[in-house]
Amino acid sequence: MNAKAAPHPGAMIKKNIVEAKGLNVTSTAKILNVGRQAMSALLNERADLSLEMALRIEKAFGISADLLAKMQLAYDMAQLRQTENNLGVKSYEG
Numbered sequence: 001m002n003a004k005a006a007p008h009p010g011a012m013i014k015k016n017i018v019e020a021k022g023l024n025v026t027s028t029a030k031i032l033n034v035g036r037q038a039m040s041a042l043l044n045e046r047a048d049l050s051l052e053m054a055l056r057i058e059k060a061f062g063i064s065a066d067l068l069a070k071m072q073l074a075y076d077m078a079q080l081r082q083t084e085n086n087l088g089v090k091s092y093e094g
Contacts, residue, residue, distance in 0.1 A: 006078035008045040009071040017061050018043060032056045048072060 018028050029039035034056065041047035054068035 006071075006074040008075050009049045009068055010042045010045045010047070012071065013049075013057065013068075014043040017057070017063070021061075031060050048076070 018024070023031075025040045025043060026036050028043075029036045032039065032053070034053065038047065038053075042049060042053065049068055049072045051065070051069055054065040054072075057063055057068060058065040
């Protein structure tokens with residue numbers, strides 16, 4: 001699996017919530033009661049989606065926090081898999 005197979009959750013939130021509802025970073029941040037800078041970082045894929053932010057999005061827009069958290073986990077694992085050969089772990093053959 002590569003990182004493209006698991007998109008950053010911020011991209012989905014930006015497309016399916018912010019843009020689809022005609023919102024902008026500032027208005028979305030106000031709805032979620034978070035800072036504009038934090039919202040911008042998430043939507044522009046410079047920050048991970050925290051569990052708290054996932055719950056805020058669920059409460060405001062009805063998208064499951066569990067689903068959002070799973071999206072973040074899938075993205076994180078895809079990123080990690082790109083460097084897994086650098087871990088220096090040997091297969092156990094006991």
